[in-house]
Amino acid sequence: MIQTQLASLVRSAMERAQSSGDLPAFPIPPFQMERPARKEHGDWSTSIALEVAKQAKMKPRDVADAIVKALGADPAEHIAGVEVAGPGFINIRLSHHWLTGLVRDVEQAGEAWGRSSATAPEKIQVEFVSANPTGPMHLGHGRWAAVGDTLARLLEASGNTVEREFYVNDFGVQMLKFGQSVAARYLELLGQKVEIPEGGYQGRYVIDIAKEILLEVGDKYRNVPDDERVAFMRVEGQRRMLLNQRLTLQRFGVEFDVWFSERSLHDEGAVERVVELLKQLGHLYEKDGALWLRTTDFGDDKDRVIVRSTDRMAAYLAADLAYFMDKLRRGFERLIYLVGADHHGWKREMQAAIRALGEDPEHCEFLIGQFVHLTRGGESVKMSKRTGEAVTFDELLDEVGVDAARYHFLRVSMDQSLNFDLEEVVRQSQENPVYYVQYAHARISSIVKHAREQGVTIAPLENVALEELQHESELDLLRKLGELPEAVEVGARRREPHRMTRYAEELASLFHSFYRDCRVVTDDEALTQARLHLVTAAQIGLRNTLGLLGVSAPESM
RNA sequence: GCCCUCGUAGCUCAGGGGAUAGAGCGACUGCCUCCGGAGCAGUAGGCCGCAGGUUCGAAUCCUGUCGAGGGCACCA
Numbered sequence: 283m284i285q286t287q288l289a290s291l292v293r294s295a296m297e298r299a300q301s302s303g304d305l306p307a308f309p310i311p312p313f314q315m316e317r318p319a320r321k322e323h324g325d326w327s328t329s330i331a332l333e334v335a336k337q338a339k340m341k342p343r344d345v346a347d348a349i350v351k352a353l354g355a356d357p358a359e360h361i362a363g364v365e366v367a368g369p370g371f372i373n374i375r376l377s378h379h380w381l382t383g384l385v386r387d388v389e390q391a392g393e394a395w396g397r398s399s400a401t402a403p404e405k406i407q408v409e410f411v412s413a414n415p416t417g418p419m420h421l422g423h424g425r426w427a428a429v430g431d432t433l434a435r436l437l438e439a440s441g442n443t444v445e446r447e448f449y450v451n452d453f454g455v456q457m458l459k460f461g462q463s464v465a466a467r468y469l470e471l472l473g474q475k476v477e478i479p480e481g482g483y484q485g486r487y488v489i490d491i492a493k494e495i496l497l498e499v500g501d502k503y504r505n506v507p508d509d510e511r512v513a514f515m516r517v518e519g520q521r522r523m524l525l526n527q528r529l530t531l532q533r534f535g536v537e538f539d540v541w542f543s544e545r546s547l548h549d550e551g552a553v554e555r556v557v558e559l560l561k562q563l564g565h566l567y568e569k570d571g572a573l574w575l576r577t578t579d580f581g582d583d584k585d586r587v588i589v590r591s592t593d594r595m596a597a598y599l600a601a602d603l604a605y606f607m608d609k610l611r612r613g614f615e616r617l618i619y620l621v622g623a624d625h626h627g628w629k630r631e632m633q634a635a636i637r638a639l640g641e642d643p644e645h646c647e648f649l650i651g652q653f654v655h656l657t658r659g660g661e662s663v664k665m666s667k668r669t670g671e672a673v674t675f676d677e678l679l680d681e682v683g684v685d686a687a688r689y690h691f692l693r694v695s696m697d698q699s700l701n702f703d704l705e706e707v708v709r710q711s712q713e714n715p716v717y718y719v720q721y722a723h724a725r726i727s728s729i730v731k732h733a734r735e736q737g738v739t740i741a742p743l744e745n746v747a748l749e750e751l752q753h754e755s756e757l758d759l760l761r762k763l764g765e766l767p768e769a770v771e772v773g774a775r776r777r778e779p780h781r782m783t784r785y786a787e788e789l790a791s792l793f794h795s796f797y798r799d800c801r802v803v804t805d806d807e808a809l810t811q812a813r814l815h816l817v818t819a820a821q822i823g824l825r826n827t828l829g830l831l832g833v834s835a836p837e838s839m
Numbered sequence: 840g841c842c843c844u845c846g847u848a849g850c851u852c853a854g855g856g857g858a859u860a861g862a863g864c865g866a867c868u869g870c871c872u873c874c875g876g877a878g879c880a881g882u883a884g885g886c887c888g889c890a891g892g893u894u895c896g897a898a899u900c901c902u903g904u905c906g907a908g909g910g911c912a913c914c915a
Contacts (some may be wrong), residue, residue: 329857329896454915455915573913627911650844650909653908697844697845713877839875
């Protein structure tokens with residue numbers, strides 16, 4: 283990429299300055315070119331002169347001058363100007379020819395514009411959402427669905443191989459309670475008076491599920507032992523909830539490669555095996571009737587139970603570790619867990635336990651996202667699945683639509699808790715900046731259509747005089763368009779998908795300004811052709827960015 | 840008590856060592872004989888929670904402090 287080329291140009295200029303004596307000898311630290319905040323400061327800049335001034339025992343500006351002088355001895359073709367500014371910044375301006383050439387780069391890359399091949403591509407698994415199959419998804423799940431999916435898209439666009447995985451927590455006490463709740467509703471529908479168990483699921487959807495099951499199997503499970511009925515209801519209820527979640531996610535544009543069952547780990551003995559392994563490694567001990575893992579030896583603040591005393595069943599940590607081993611076995615080089623803020627203690631526990639297994643937690647990333655706070659007119663609304671007060675994610679999508687919801691979730695950093703006021707949702711959705719971006723895309727389609735109606739056909743690139751693009755608004759648009767690969771790379775590397783919405787808005791904004799300043803279809807044939815190609819390229823940039831966000835790019839609105 | 844995240848414009852949030860701190864929404868002023876006004880141009884609005892420190896340079900890093908949310912289970 284251009285910035286690494288520029289950085290090495292500057293570096294070799296410094297080396298030349300050192301051998302000619304304009305700069306004293308000192309080790310040159312690694313540095314990168316930066317994007318100046320203001321365009322008057324050029325396309326790229328570096329503060330290296332400020333950083334090394336002390337070592338050089340010179341004034342920062344004198345260091346900068348020496349570098350620029352040496353740089354001038356080796357002029358690169360795509361550099362139009364270099365200047366020293368402020369306290370000693372070196373600002374570099376790229377040539378007009380290089381800039382307009384971006385139109386060609388973008389058009390030739392097409393769908394691939396913005397993608398890059400990683401210097402060290404990895405096989406990465408991203409695990410996210412992983413809701414219990416005990417109820418419909420709520421808003422919190424929606425946030426992680428959007429964030430996780432776009433993160434996965436960014437990692438793919440950066441040259442990695444990515445798998446999306448959903449861990450189905452279909453084992454344990456919660457599932458049992460769920461089965462009991464469905465069974466109770468089932469019996470209730472058959473006219474029996476039945477209490478929902480303590481800590482059971484009260485939501486309306488449990489009744490709906492019981493009704494569906496009743497329709498399908500009739501009263502076959504009325505007079506069977508409780509255990510048998512509950513087991514059946516648990517399995518049937520889970521199957522339906524899982525389907526429900528899958529359909530919601532599909533509607534939201536999120537497709538998982540693997541739905542991994544926690545129960546399967548128990549059934550296949552993987553959990554037992556990992557406990558046995560830990561035992562052989564000598565990290566387990568008995569206390570109070572339970573089996574403990576000595577995680578304190580590996581950085582945790584307390585030891586953790588791995589086999590419960592109450593029923594001698596494996597605790598959840600054992601399953602998590604068995605799952606982890608399974609992921610390793612499948613050959614992933616990097617595991618990303620996207621979880622809610624309530625899991626932050628679990629992160630430390632997992633890291634310690636992974637070390638206990640003799641594995642390196644460096645290859646595991648635990649991304650902790652903050653919660654969605656649901657309110658209605660400023661009043662807090664609980665999102666409890668058990669009481670059923672929650673507004674489901676599906677209901678939200680009914681109200682605001684997929685594009686607005688996805689964009690809304692992706693506009694803020696996952697470190698930030700997100701307020702969601704239901705009364706304002708509809709209003710906010712109409713004013714959602716997603717439409718601003720989509721509008722720019724649709725407008726370009728409209729321009730191209732207009733050109734066609736005027737009898738203008740778009741000429742092949744090799745016959746187009748891109749140097750016709752001279753207006754500052756045209757060049758600003760081009761510069762931003764040229765930033766997409768960098769934006770994708772940074773978003774992926776820093777695991778910050780929300781950056782892409784900002785980029786989308788900046789690109790759309792510069793397009794709209796261009797539209798104000800420059801008419802595309804005019805009597806000037808050469809200029810018309812150049813601009814048609816410019817807007818085509820801009821549309822590619824917008825479409826690819828929206829694609830990363832999982833938002834549609836409409837031809838008309 | 841200990842741990843994690845966050846305090847930036849009226850509201851929702853970007854920016855996370857560099858030059859004059861930004862966007863959307865809201866408020867106010869203008870702009871359609873001409874490719875889509877879901878748009879454009881502009882005005883007002885900020886001691887970047889507070890106090891110290893590191894640095895040539897701090898909204899950004901460190902310490903403390905106050906406030907908000909979350910965690911500290913043989914639950915997932």
